[in-house]
Amino acid sequence: MAIERIRVLRRATGVGSGLQRAQSFLILATLLYRGSHLTVGVLAVAQHRQDHPAQYLGLAAALGLSLLLYGAALTRGWFDPRHVWADVLVTGCLLPLALYAWGGVRETPALGWAMLLGGSASGVVSVALPRLQALTALALLVGTHLIGYHLVGASRAVLGGHVNSLLSSAVMTWVFWWYLRRQGRLLDEANARALAAETQKARYAERLQHHRALHDTVLATLTTLAAGGIDANAPEVRERCAKEAAYLRRLIQQTADEVHHPEMGAALEEAVSSVESLQLKVTAQYHELPAVPPEVAAAFADAAREALNNVRRHAGTGHAYLTAVGAGGPGGCDGTERSADGSDGDLGGPRGAVVTVVDRGPGFDPERVTPGLGLRRSVHGRMAEVGGRATVDSAPGEGVRVELRWPG
Known part of the structure; x- marks a missing residue:
């Protein structure tokens, strides 16, 4: 924190x-x-x-x-x-x-x-x-x-x-x-003033982080329940509500820093399960996911969760596709070629990862639609904070493709 x-x-x-x-x-x-x-x-x-x-x-x-x-x-x-x-x-x-x-x-x-x-x-x-x-x-x-x-x-x-x-x-x-x-x-x-300013900045960043988490979880759940599209008494909905109530309780008690950030695959699976509990079907595929820092795994999961929430809210379809692959290895999507003997080329550092979220909804014209708060902060902002980037590709009638890449 x-x-x-x-x-x-x-x-x-x-x-x-x-x-x-x-x-x-x-x-x-x-x-x-x-x-x-x-x-x-x-x-x-x-x-x-x-x-x-x-x-x-x-x-x-x-x-x-x-x-x-x-x-x-x-x-x-x-x-x-x-x-x-x-x-x-x-x-x-x-x-x-x-x-x-x-x-x-x-x-x-x-x-x-x-x-x-x-x-x-x-x-x-x-x-x-x-x-x-x-x-x-x-x-x-x-x-x-x-x-x-x-x-x-x-x-x-x-x-x-x-x-x-x-x-x-x-x-x-x-x-x-x-x-x-x-x-x-x-x-x-001078040091005291600088430390006070840094503390104030850190507190603002922490509040912003909590606001984005609330937007992606509690607010998404309440919006879905208010729309009446799901059964509020369904076991999976009640389970999700219980998890988010526990998060709010930790936040109020100033112990939100105890939230565990699992490794990348588990983090993504948790995000997928969270959205599926709101009756969005997600077809997920994972291939050779690398070991990444905990904060990067958390950023991928949170950004993917918000992208899936956007599918459920705006795409008009009950089905989304999530793919996560390692970047820089065989089958990676960064264009890295293998050497003549079949070994990987020199990657120059730790392997990265790419996560894509795709829907087959009506799509939109990016030049006419202004990205909302969730897309700016919860997707683009989260990836940028850990040195990654997010891109959104869409056109009318072509659905939406969100790509999350680390390193950027």
């Missing part, structure tokens, strides 16, 4: 909301930023003070906290404030001072890599912590920069540049986050 397809689509599109996408992107961006700073740290430790193990321990601590912070963020979808604070206090504040106290760092270049980590920490702080906590963490990072660079005798230019970098990282990350959230909300709203 159409509504069920919408539900399946909702479950299948597990791509997350716009906000979730924005969060994932920002986590990845700040991770790359931190990775660039850690790379500088590895190179710096390898070149300066290799005889001081405290620098290697400091670098290991920074790597460990980075793995904890970003690993948890990638797993949970966003930063854990506890991990952010641990990164700020250890990596951003304690590490530079520990390197000065125990790592033998007395020069600005040797301390610079640790200060760089404060810049990537400030970016996460600006988006992951509440405003007051974020301002407090930034103040701690700025204070660490001022103290650390003062201890190693850095110039004011170096100090000003690093503080500016720290604050700029926080501001730019916050701006990016604001923009991404805004775009995420717009995307979610």
Whole structure:
């Protein structure tokens, strides 16, 4: 059913909301930023003070906290404030001072890599912590920069540049986050509108499907009974009425999607039996019917039923002929020839089928008669929906021939 397809689509599109996408992107961006700073740290430790193990321990601590912070963020979808604070206090504040106290760092270049980590920490702080906590963490990072660079005798230019970098990282990350959230909300709203429109369209299509089914079954039965041409108490008429009452009951209870669509031969036979219960004799012949999808079998059966109903209502004859054959195999009606060794040619895909409904009534002039609702929707429309087509051939005095073909 159409509504069920919408539900399946909702479950299948597990791509997350716009906000979730924005969060994932920002986590990845700040991770790359931190990775660039850690790379500088590895190179710096390898070149300066290799005889001081405290620098290697400091670098290991920074790597460990980075793995904890970003690993948890990638797993949970966003930063854990506890991990952010641990990164700020250890990596951003304690590490530079520990390197000065125990790592033998007395020069600005040797301390610079640790200060760089404060810049990537400030970016996460600006988006992951509440405003007051974020301002407090930034103040701690700025204070660490001022103290650390003062201890190693850095110039004011170096100090000003690093503080500016720290604050700029926080501001730019916050701006990016604001923009991404805004775009995420717009995307979610657009998706919600599109889904609502698709749901509305699906509901309309489902109503149309039910209307066509009612036209082909219940309305056809009531029209025949009202015309008085059959005995309403006949067992076959009562059986048909009972089946259609059960269908109406399912429709009212919103369980019409439980209707079973049998394979093609059984589906056509069910349609023929349904019309024969209204005292129309049908001569049916089936030849090498292929396996088709359930929706195609249902379309063939429903379209054939409506064509037979039209025979009973309009042809002025009590006899119709239905033929169903496979298309593309021996005896098929698509013109496919057999190869020299007697095998079928390359069909290029699954076999199709052709169903014809013929009557020997008075016929009509197609140029003067406008097709009715049943012919347009229940015959042409049903076949078109499954990739097939229906053609109607008639002339005055020549009867009517309806051909249903799939694929079209």
